[in-house]
Amino acid sequence: MKVAVLESVKKISMEEREIPKPEEDEVLVKVKSVGVCGSDIHYYNEGRIGSFVVEKPLVLGHEASGEVVEAGSKVKSLKIGDRVALEPGVPCRKCVYCKTGRYNLCPDVVFMATPPVDGAFAEYIAHPEDFAFKLPDNVSYDEGALIEPLSVGIYASERARVRPGDTVLIFGAGPVGLVTLQSVKAYGAENAIVVDINDFRLSKAKELGADCVINTKVEKVEDCLNEGVDIVFDASGNSSVISQTTRFVKRGGKVIFIGLASEDYIGININEVSSKELDLLGIFRYANVYKKAIDLVAGGKIDLKSLVTHHFPLDKTQEALEFADKNKDKCIKVVVNP
Ligand SMILES: [Zn+2]
Ligand SMILES: [Zn+2]
Numbered sequence: 001m002k003v004a005v006l007e008s009v010k011k012i013s014m015e016e017r018e019i020p021k022p023e024e025d026e027v028l029v030k031v032k033s034v035g036v037c038g039s040d041i042h043y044y045n046e047g048r049i050g051s052f053v054v055e056k057p058l059v060l061g062h063e064a065s066g067e068v069v070e071a072g073s074k075v076k077s078l079k080i081g082d083r084v085a086l087e088p089g090v091p092c093r094k095c096v097y098c099k100t101g102r103y104n105l106c107p108d109v110v111f112m113a114t115p116p117v118d119g120a121f122a123e124y125i126a127h128p129e130d131f132a133f134k135l136p137d138n139v140s141y142d143e144g145a146l147i148e149p150l151s152v153g154i155y156a157s158e159r160a161r162v163r164p165g166d167t168v169l170i171f172g173a174g175p176v177g178l179v180t181l182q183s184v185k186a187y188g189a190e191n192a193i194v195v196d197i198n199d200f201r202l203s204k205a206k207e208l209g210a211d212c213v214i215n216t217k218v219e220k221v222e223d224c225l226n227e228g229v230d231i232v233f234d235a236s237g238n239s240s241v242i243s244q245t246t247r248f249v250k251r252g253g254k255v256i257f258i259g260l261a262s263e264d265y266i267g268i269n270i271n272e273v274s275s276k277e278l279d280l281l282g283i284f285r286y287a288n289v290y291k292k293a294i295d296l297v298a299g300g301k302i303d304l305k306s307l308v309t310h311h312f313p314l315d316k317t318q319e320a321l322e323f324a325d326k327n328k329d330k331c332i333k334v335v336v337n338p
Helices: 038-046 141-159 175-186 199-207 270-275 290-298 314-326
Strands: 002-008 011-016 026-035 063-071 083-086 124-128 132-134 167-171 191-196 212-215 229-234 249-258 279-283 308-313 333-337
Touching: 002 314, 011 314, 026 083, 026 141, 038 314, 063 124, 063 141, 083 141, 132 290, 141 175, 141 249, 141 279, 141 290, 141 333, 167 175, 175 191, 175 199, 175 229, 191 199, 199 212, 308 314, 314 333
Parallel strands: 167 191, 167 229, 191 212, 229 249, 249 279, 308 333
Antiparallel strands: 002 011, 026 063, 026 124, 026 333, 063 083, 083 132
């Protein structure tokens, strides 16, 4: 099979590899769609994210869907021909985090496209049955791939306990900000305000249900708010944004930090956290939300189709990463179709 391999920084080449043999509890999936994620671009550009360092050639891509073409002897829930979305992080299923349902915190998780684990920019991938989720007929392969980023938004909304009537402020209108927007709306948020500096992405936010968008190049967030919001989500990872988040939340509200930030140490107003009795919550990936995410898309509650703006074939994976990196003013999600 053909595989796109990150050989070194900014160099991806096509390689021939053996098609993997599925274990008894695995399915072999012919990969159909793989979303390009910010983390793929980061590994491509810098060869590392924090303490995760690419030390040998690595296959990127962790937002994947495809068709089951072979099933191991113990596989019961899936059969050849099924269309599936792959949850990319497979935990140990034995540690205290796994056993208490917080398997995203499993120290032994095997996560696609995180060194040294290969990802999905390949024609085939073998994956455990219980982390492959059947797609209904009305959910496409591209949407199936984007169940991965959507899961982040759903999980963040659950952890934040978004309730009907809430007013929510979201920093960042990239793919994660846009799925968080749609998730909080699906969970009943009355008012969702999205903040970014990119007009193309803000217009997408508007299209996807934002009640108000703010471009901080021309407007100040405080000029647009009459009062503090119930929940602030940071989907920007930007240190100057993060240090301001506590200002915009009302007393007793919550600030949710999605994913990893650009720096380890960022100053926040701790007296504001105390005097307003704020809850600060971190979000690392997601757990137990894949099925729900698929149902919300199948039921028309969440639109992933309009997030996909560009397609590339597998042998153009390098171009796909370059394009996604350099064209944030005209693309949201770039998808590779092996
Ligand atoms: Zn991702
Ligand atoms: Zn575990």
